[in-house]
Amino acid sequence: MVLVRGRLAPLAVRPFGRLLSSYTLNELGDSVGLVALAVLVYDRTDAVAPTTAFFVVAKFLPALLAPLLTARIDQTSLRRSLPALYALEALVFATLALIADGDFVLALVLILGFLDGTLALTGRALTRGAVAAVLQPADQLKEGNALMNLGFAFSSVGGAALAGLLIAQFGVSTALVVDAVSFAAIAVLLATARGLPAVHVGRAPFLQRFRDGLRFARTNTLVRLLLLGEAVALILFTLVVPIEVIYAKESLGTTSAGFGILVASWGAGIVVGSMVYLLVKRRSPLLLILVSTAMIGAAYLGMAASQTLLLACLASIVGGAGNGIQWISVVTAIQEATPADYQMRVVGFLESLGAAMPGVGFLLGGALVALGSPRTAFLFAGIGVLALAAAGLLLRSKIDVRVSQPTPSFTTTAASTDSIARTPALEPSRDVS
Secondary structure (H helix, E strand, O other), rough: OOOHHOOOOHHHHOOOHHHHHHHHHHHHHHHHHHHHHHHHHHHHEEEEEEEHHHHHHHHHHHHHHHHHHHHHHHHOOHHHHHHHHHHHHHHHHHHHHHHHHHHOOOOHHHHHHHHHHHHHHHHHHHHHHHHHHHHHHOOOOOHHHHHHHHHHHHHHHHHHHHHHHHHHHHOOOHHHHHHHHHHHHHHHHHHOOOOOOEEEEOOOHHHHHHHHHHHHHHHOOOOHHHOOOOHHHHHHHOOOOOHHHHHHHHHHOOOOOHHHHHHHHHHHHHHHHHHHHHOOOOOHHHHHHHHHHHHHHHHHHHHHHHOOOHHHHHHHOOOEEEEEEEEHHHHHHHHHHHOOHHHHHHHHHHHHHHHHHHHHHHHHHHHHHHHHHHHHHHHHHHHHHHHHHHHHHHOOOOOOEEEEEEEOEEEEEOOOOOEEEEEOHHHHHHHOO
């Protein structure tokens, strides 16, 4: 019981509970919205090209704009900016629901999908920065990230299922309306939150702040290696995603139901990994990153060699468990190495990589299948991931992630971007209104 209370201790730190709820609902809403909009575009166009264009516009292109928007918004009060972002998302989905029930205009759906993707990435970055500001002073960032990871795992697994249920029972427009209501609820939840971190930064043009954040990410050895390593990892992790259905049906000889079980196995592994992270989060972040990355690589090799659905599912559970530990370990290590004023911008870069790199992976996976087979893609991914983990092991002397104290807060000023002023940049607000 004491152990459980310790794991839940961040919930006693105001306003982490509301930030956790908003993050979880945001991930759930994103999953529902993505499935609903993909179904809408495909049903109305009956073509693969527009559906592919939707994924590019809604997932890849926002990764290019969101860091700029984050650099602009992170200078404003979070109590105003975060609710405003989610209110805009609610408006976007309400508009999409009207389109689903009326005249379909592909260009408008693509524009709204791009807008929503940009808002979602920006909201995640701001939320992550707020969580770090709230929990680092209490030395509970790892515990808080573990709870957020668990919320993400359940949302990612349940979101697609909820979308399918809503669409099957009530139609696409109803699913989009439910999504709009969920984002409106998040806006209200955060607008009435007490204790959101107050922003104290030297005012500067957002392009300058973007360049400052990019310079920090480039010159800090730990952050640079983690971002570059995760970019490569994401390509390798996701190159098997678009060919998994081909792997299931052709390589394993299973049915559509078998493919569903295979996908669900990975999702179940994510939930298991997220729970395991709650128990091992105090271990060396570098160790967690390397071990979890190696688990994913080993799982891909196992799937490449599997001749039955059962063996493939067992390997998938192992890979999903690694997935449930790897991402949050990277996020935590980057947060611990980043000064407060850079938190939102640097985490924004990471979130954008998480949106953009899968597009590269999808293209690479398709090419590998064209040259060989689905097993070729899994074999390539497995070897590549294990090689990446080995490279991390060799570079361990440069990747010092044993951070026991929160990084001091620094901020840049508009007058001098090269000098660093030792002033608090982001701290928990004392506003109780």
